[in-house]
Amino acid sequence: MSRYVKKRTKSLGQPPGSLVHIGEIVTEKTKITVIDYNEKKYEHKTDVPLKECSRYFDSATVTWINIDGVHDVSVIERIGEMYRIHPLLLEDVMHTGQRPKIEDFGEHLFIILKMLTFNEEKDRVEAEQVSLLLGKNFVISFQEREGDVFTSIRERIQGDKGRIRKMGADYLAYSLMDSIVDHYFIILENFGDKIEELEEELLEDTSPKTSSRIHSLKRELVFLRRSVWPLRDIVNSLERGENALIKKSTLIFLRDVYDHTINIIDTIEAYRDSTSGMLDTYLTQMSNRMNETMKVLTVIATIFIPLTFIAGIYGMNFKFMPELGWKWAYPTVWGVIALVGVGMVIFFRRRRWL
């Protein structure tokens, strides 16, 4: 089945807000990690039992609850109850085939993003759904599997690098988004390298494989584009600062993310133009070569077929063929052959085929 739609037969006919996991299950056990911090305090717990999570709901410190694995209905449901999350949001967390989007529920900001990785083996971009829920003092992040995207942020919090410990939950949410968006550049660099390689291949030596590589690159760019495009509206809507959860001091950073997003979209479009151009180049090359092949065939065939006919004539066994007995017949035939041959060559020269 295609990457663009995930089997949702399980949820058909269910009342809205029913929690059914849609997508592949890629983690065995749901794992909860909590980081709780403010300028002075720092607490980091892994494998936190579910019931302990409620404790952080009202704390004045910033709490980041990270949940790896979204297939376990009971976990998602309990978290939802503790943090008073609307069932439709929980449904979206579990339906991993969502389009990136933002939903403003007043006291909650809910953001769905796509974490993209390039699977070298399958030669395709793969998307993992990351959902962020921003509340007054907390951020809950849901990932399909354990990943290392957020490691640098964890380190920044722990080491008190940058301003992250001094800012609120909105800055944390920004940092998570920024770190996801930053990883898109790695894929773009990867694609940039491939385009360069293909451009050189096109200049030097192409084979049918070249075309299939261009086609596959084009297909992946289409996928990439669809995953990144909605991001623009998301960041733009955040950056306008209409929700009270986003403080003014964070807005300037969101503008930076917005710039990155535009940059990424722009680059994808440039890559799409490049691949289209390369495909055109390839097809023109093919056409040129076909023409070249045809010319070679035509030149050879057109020169030798009439000559073979002449030879064939004097290979006939008729009794009464006066020429056969003539003394200078054989050299004369060679002369005719030379004449026809040279005439043909001149003809092809004129047509610039030789």
Added chain:
Amino acid sequence: MSRYVKKRTKSLGQPPGSLVHIGEIVTEKTKITVIDYNEKKYEHKTDVPLKECSRYFDSATVTWINIDGVHDVSVIERIGEMYRIHPLLLEDVMHTGQRPKIEDFGEHLFIILKMLTFNEEKDRVEAEQVSLLLGKNFVISFQEREGDVFTSIRERIQGDKGRIRKMGADYLAYSLMDSIVDHYFIILENFGDKIEELEEELLEDTSPKTSSRIHSLKRELVFLRRSVWPLRDIVNSLERGENALIKKSTLIFLRDVYDHTINIIDTIEAYRDSTSGMLDTYLTQMSNRMNETMKVLTVIATIFIPLTFIAGIYGMNFKFMPELGWKWAYPTVWGVIALVGVGMVIFFRRRRWL
């Protein structure tokens, strides 16, 4: 005749609001089903006689009148009178070739949707027109034929699942729309599978059938797109909540339908890109193969035609051909043949044709 326009010669020159059925008649007899419910009460009647319908007009309970078959003028006319529906709306109900649309008549909201099914036999998507009329306490749904799309909703009402019994007629209308939109995903999954199959076929082994399958897929996607596209505006206009018939509590659910619609449209666009890509791939493959074929022909012909000419020369029967009597003439000819042959092979190697 094409799927996009239905013969309307019958209605030409008629004054506006004339009730004439346009489209194929697919049900023999119009069938009326009434479900009347509120939080406590539940009543379900099938094959309700027409005159009984008026009874529900003023009731405080939510009434859902489902009418299967829209070709019977007298039935549609009577329903129209009972529920004070504008003749132009009734005309639209009977003209089954309408585009999906929404009309706000203040006390009535009129919605035309397309129920889509994939006909495996004819290998094409088929559309059935479903019209919904939302009034203060009632929803009237018109279907061209009896279907099982709404079964799950009937069950939810009967079994009091979800919140449907607690909400009003607007929530019922939402549920009907949601159930139609949800069924689009089944078609998308079907198409997704086909695309995957075709992508694999393209990698392994193509035949002219592959191209005709891609073309037919593309055609169906165009049809699908045209049927789904107007939905966006419909749901969006509902979701803005400008009509008093839509209560605020229902809006959040409509936003969910809107998300689904965007998701569907997005997926269709992605599929269209995919099929276009596959077609390009197919054509490039064809071009590559043609080139391959031409090369084989050219190599063989170019090597053997000159050689055959040489053989032809010494097949001539001239009396005076000194070479014929030479002792080493025959091996020499073989030598020349070998030389020409090898020369050609080297020439083709250089051109990378071999």
Added chain:
Amino acid sequence: MSRYVKKRTKSLGQPPGSLVHIGEIVTEKTKITVIDYNEKKYEHKTDVPLKECSRYFDSATVTWINIDGVHDVSVIERIGEMYRIHPLLLEDVMHTGQRPKIEDFGEHLFIILKMLTFNEEKDRVEAEQVSLLLGKNFVISFQEREGDVFTSIRERIQGDKGRIRKMGADYLAYSLMDSIVDHYFIILENFGDKIEELEEELLEDTSPKTSSRIHSLKRELVFLRRSVWPLRDIVNSLERGENALIKKSTLIFLRDVYDHTINIIDTIEAYRDSTSGMLDTYLTQMSNRMNETMKVLTVIATIFIPLTFIAGIYGMNFKFMPELGWKWAYPTVWGVIALVGVGMVIFFRRRRWL
């Protein structure tokens, strides 16, 4: 000269508002028909002399003056004076190459539409300009030639069918527009049938004629699209009800015309997609067939050219060719031929050419 622009050399350098007829003259004599009615009264006069027309200007009844033939400057000028029409409008009436448009002059609403008919002989859509001038109590319609589009409306007025006799001049104008728009559906049905035929032709048996039919269909769709597209803005601008001449009771009917227009435009777009798809299909088929042809040629030539070479070798007349005298030479040659032939066949099987 093309359909899109009409020779206007006659009007070059004339001051604006000069009355010069541009276009083909298709009627010999201008013919004026007047229908004057209200709920009680009905009067129908044909071939009305020009001077009598002024009589209806101030009457409280609704007056419909229909003028067939717009090439006679004196007639148009006199009508203009009687009904105080701006010279620029009269100029537009006589320049039959106008684009459909609406002009709001406060006390006059001026609408230019295109009446379309499909000329089976020339296999092309033909457009006739119809101008409508709506005043307080009158509608003046200008047609290039006598037609039967408005017959049904005449009958409705005469027979007092529908609400037409009860409504004002604006409803009459709406009815005329509606009847023109309704006739577009006939052309669409015609095109729909052609598309279906072509689709079947593409599945079964194509010839170069198929492609020229698709191209001609495409060309006509482009023409159709350009004629219909401006209609959308016209009806939309009317429907917004900004001009006092359009009463509120008529607006709902204009919304219906708007729906039809959208439906027509939508269908034209769908047809354009269909024809593009068919053209692609045709070209892919051509490409497939070319490949097929090439394969046949290559297989035959590649098998027999080397064999003919072998035969040619032993057709040489050298005195000293030891093989010629060998006893088993001839069967051996057959053996070699069989080997080469079988080898080739296996080679082509591997390439899936056989």
Added chain:
Amino acid sequence: MSRYVKKRTKSLGQPPGSLVHIGEIVTEKTKITVIDYNEKKYEHKTDVPLKECSRYFDSATVTWINIDGVHDVSVIERIGEMYRIHPLLLEDVMHTGQRPKIEDFGEHLFIILKMLTFNEEKDRVEAEQVSLLLGKNFVISFQEREGDVFTSIRERIQGDKGRIRKMGADYLAYSLMDSIVDHYFIILENFGDKIEELEEELLEDTSPKTSSRIHSLKRELVFLRRSVWPLRDIVNSLERGENALIKKSTLIFLRDVYDHTINIIDTIEAYRDSTSGMLDTYLTQMSNRMNETMKVLTVIATIFIPLTFIAGIYGMNFKFMPELGWKWAYPTVWGVIALVGVGMVIFFRRRRWL
């Protein structure tokens, strides 16, 4: 160098507002013509000395100063001083590679238009820059060379035809624009004729020249489009009547020019569609013919190559070839040849190649 950009190396690094002529010099001497008029007065002077021009600056009559030739810095500079024109505007007058545009300087309205002519010899559309400066009582028009576009307006002023003598400078400016726009229709007619010719050529008899004519037509349409497109915004911005220099009575005429502009743009688009369609038709025809050619070659080669092989076999000179001595061998071979030939013909009939 291309038509789209003119060498401006001369003006590089100059401060803004520096007067440097950019473009070809096409007139030897700058020529100034003044027409001064109102309802009663009419004065027409040619070759007016520069210093006399200032005299008309404050007169209550309408003054039209027409300047042919814009390469003379001193003339342009003096005119600028007399009429207090901003240096940036004078710079634009002299840079003849400007895009059509309008600039509102409050007391001046500055309009740049392109006068288009079709150069039959070079088979291309040529553009000449016309700048109009509208002040309170005067219009200054700058042309690159003397032309006869404005002749009809001169005659209208002189002969007091139409309302031009009764209206102000704004109406004069409108008349000049209208006359330029009207001349575009001549080019459109010219192109329309070419398209008709090409369409007939495509139906009857095409040659590679046909394709190059279509391509050249397409190229000229692109140029035409770029020259006309900005006009829309110019006329639209005038027609909105935001500048006090444009009186209300002139607005209705500007709306007429706007209509013409839309009509022209629309026609250009239609022509572009036509040429694209013709190119597709041509390419499909080429493809059809190629296929036809290939079929002829394949049929002939496939029938005769195996037959020649058979003949070749019995042309071998082996001593021991039993068939050579058989009595009925020769007729048998003919039989085999006939069989193979007929078989091939049947095979090709089946494939519908014959």
Added chain:
Amino acid sequence: MSRYVKKRTKSLGQPPGSLVHIGEIVTEKTKITVIDYNEKKYEHKTDVPLKECSRYFDSATVTWINIDGVHDVSVIERIGEMYRIHPLLLEDVMHTGQRPKIEDFGEHLFIILKMLTFNEEKDRVEAEQVSLLLGKNFVISFQEREGDVFTSIRERIQGDKGRIRKMGADYLAYSLMDSIVDHYFIILENFGDKIEELEEELLEDTSPKTSSRIHSLKRELVFLRRSVWPLRDIVNSLERGENALIKKSTLIFLRDVYDHTINIIDTIEAYRDSTSGMLDTYLTQMSNRMNETMKVLTVIATIFIPLTFIAGIYGMNFKFMPELGWKWAYPTVWGVIALVGVGMVIFFRRRRWL
């Protein structure tokens, strides 16, 4: 790696505002030049030590600090501190892969532009990032390498040419932008020449090199377009005059830059259309030639292959071939050959292949 994205792995995971240089280092040492002026004073210092720069911060004169080389973190950091520049801006200065953009920080206007040059050797357009920071009395310009773009401005300041010494820092910033934009015209002229050359080449004599030159031109135009397009929004946003740093007297000059930008974008689009047209022309030519080649091959092969077959027949060595003994057999064969040949020629004439 591609031109569109620069390796940013170094900055991954860094907190926002971290100063890391991204891009190639093209200058060894950062060089600071200061020009300080007003109407009376003029001071020009090269290789200014960093600490001296602070001196100009509060001066009433206009200060232009030009920094060549942006890879040195310490320099950028110190400048940032002295002039109170936001770290995110400094980050953008050092990340040379930015998209052109404008950022309004109230007391600072930050503009990123691309300086474009055409590298004849690599046959590609190269972009260098130029960042401008406009403050109340100063402009800081950051260039990747020393260039001569701004030389003419330096001369204008020094020589007191034009109005530059009389205006403020905003006019200086405008002059810098204007000078960058003006240099785009040089590239456009270069491209215009190439297009003209290619158009002539297409008319006279094409080779596969022609196609690769068109493709490369197209690729560079795509790059050019992406670099110039964002400029429109930048200049437009400046020209609207929303920031207090831009004085009203400068706005009219910015409008001029805006006009140039539109002109450039328009020309690029025209060039893109031209190259697309040329590519189509090339491909049609290829197709025409291929057809021509095929016809030559087919004509020759179709005439001579059957004739060779006839000769082959009478080259057979059967004992019993009555024709071989006939007296007129040989001339008869020649007759048959002539007949077949002439018949073929007539056949091809009819098909217009000869």
